[in-house]
Amino acid sequence: MADHDTGFHDHDLSAGAVAVVSGAVRTYRVLNDGRRQIGAFLLPGDMFGLEAGATHGSSAEAIADSVILVIKRSAVIALAEHDAEVARQLWTLTARELGRVQNHMLLLIRNAQERIATFLLEMAERAPAGDAVDLPMSRQDIADYLGLTIETVSRTLSQLEENAAIALPTSRRVVLRNRSALSRLNA
């Protein structure tokens, strides 16, 4: 029922769902005109692809060296046919994902500073602990997640650094210096 894979690329989720063991994965959809919208960043412990019969054309892709568990969706669904508890958990999983996407939608009607602030707080929440966050993704990924351009992402991070809300020891490492300032932006 489960298989594993390392550093996989461009997995279309039609056959299987994925569970991230280590590393990081992005899920995304591509519009006709080439624009890419990243739906989620998956960190170790996260799963994706079991939620819907049709996860609506989403694909998944490793960002960094990752260990991934690929799960045959058909097997899980067959299991749910006979086990009410599995069925209930699938529903819960889908409902949770729905809530996450609804929140992400609210993010997209806010301005650049608010989006970045929310993103940083979100990542910090999921990271081990403390105020230092290691971002596994590129600026382009952040941009596609937040509906912005790389330039705006970069500029906004620089602004937050000037305001002493964060520090950027390296481009992939962010230190939250003033969480309440960030929270104020997190409407």
Add this chain to the structure above:
Amino acid sequence: MADHDTGFHDHDLSAGAVAVVSGAVRTYRVLNDGRRQIGAFLLPGDMFGLEAGATHGSSAEAIADSVILVIKRSAVIALAEHDAEVARQLWTLTARELGRVQNHMLLLIRNAQERIATFLLEMAERAPAGDAVDLPMSRQDIADYLGLTIETVSRTLSQLEENAAIALPTSRRVVLRNRSALSRLNA
């Protein structure tokens, strides 16, 4: 298990879900700063509020004179405990809603013309038939659904009328004159 109500106002969905019999309903969330995001417009036959344990603070509100069925969520969930078919349908419902929200999210990263065009095609698809669409909602509702301002909604509709893509006999009535032009905008 079900009750009915006419012209209801401001229903918070925590206790019950709703099914629209006639009229129209909007579902929405309000941000801390007062901005409102409309999640969906419900037309006769549509349901809402059974999807998630927590539909994440959404409320529902009638737009026009409506007949609404209010459903006790707890009753449905109790039913699903014992009936696998009901459970499966709840899951399907949630999955479908997830797909809808994902599409709505993609809408929000597009420009005003594209958002309006997509919205009009979406409404036309759900309306009885033909090229004439009666919008049950105000410009403010459309704006809050699309993440725009009323002025931009109004201006964009006027532009589409100038381009002969649509006609606006009255502000609430839209005639699709050139669907392919609208579809071209619907990336």
Add this chain to the structure above:
DNA sequence: CGGAAAGTTGAGACTAATCAAACCTAGTGG
């Protein structure tokens, strides 16, 4: 080292928001 890729910064263009005024349209009361 040296080159390529990723990230940052700058200047200008462009889209949508904001602020403000004018314009319907549907009710209301004279």
Add this chain to the structure above:
DNA sequence: CCACTAGGTTTGATTAGTCTCAACTTTCCG
């Protein structure tokens, strides 16, 4: 039946925020 009003809508002028295009800087790796 006709002004009058109130709400929603449209239009206009200006501003603010983000994108685009371009140059420059840093980091990563051979």
